[in-house]
Amino acid sequence: xxxxxxxxxxxxxxxxxxxxxxxxxxxxxxxxxxxxxxxxxxxxxxxxxxxxxxxxxxxxxxxxxxxxxxxxxxxxxxxxxxxxxxxxxxxxxxxxxxxxxxxxxxxxxxxxxxxxxxxxxxxxxxxxxxxxxxxxxxxxxxxxxxxxxxxxxxxxxxxxxxxxxxxxxxxxxxxxxxxxxxxxxxxxxxxxxxxxxxxxxxxx
Numbered sequence: 001x002x003x004x005x006x007x008x009x010x011x012x013x014x015x016x017x018x019x020x021x022x023x024x025x026x027x028x029x030x031x032x033x034x035x036x037x038x039x040x041x042x043x044x045x046x047x048x049x050x051x052x053x054x055x056x057x058x059x060x061x062x063x064x065x066x067x068x069x070x071x072x073x074x075x076x077x078x079x080x081x082x083x084x085x086x087x088x089x090x091x092x093x094x095x096x097x098x099x100x101x102x103x104x105x106x107x108x109x110x111x112x113x114x115x116x117x118x119x120x121x122x123x124x125x126x127x128x129x130x131x132x133x134x135x136x137x138x139x140x141x142x143x144x145x146x147x148x149x150x151x152x153x154x155x156x157x158x159x160x161x162x163x164x165x166x167x168x169x170x171x172x173x174x175x176x177x178x179x180x181x182x183x184x185x186x187x188x189x190x191x192x193x194x195x196x197x198x199x200x201x202x203x204x
Contacts (some may be wrong), residue, residue, distance in 0.1 A: 006055060012037055013048040014057055015148060017068060025066035026154050088149060089158045091120025113137050113197060122175035123159060132201045134159060136194035147196035153189050
């Protein structure tokens, strides 16, 4: 039975998984989850993860190494906040860097979202500048033309416009900067982590 009520430890585990995925591009092991909450038992960590599965926050891909997969955010996060999970490349792809902050206006953007701070100038023609905070909706699929957080080779995350080519065999990640060329990858090398739904900018 699904529920939106999480215990403090379950919510701590969910937040750790969110930060870990954004930082590393893949899910943590049970041992790493256990260590994050100060316990030694992988069995206890598994019970917390299973509770998140039952509540609809994550899924487990059986048979896949590091098979935990995020489905949605935490509705118990403080009202009017978004988790700021890290920094994201808007130049060449770089590894996302974990953060501990929160961004206001969660109720405006929705609670199935997270935030990343943009680095670089590859999206300036779309009005997304270095230092902006991009608000991303958790999604594993995207439509052509969407601006997405794309994970490349399970290692590097970048913010780019998404396009399928050659009947979906390849993915182009297209910068919005006239001086930069699109990056093309085999579809199997690219995993969508979310779609841009908004952005925040501080002028002073």
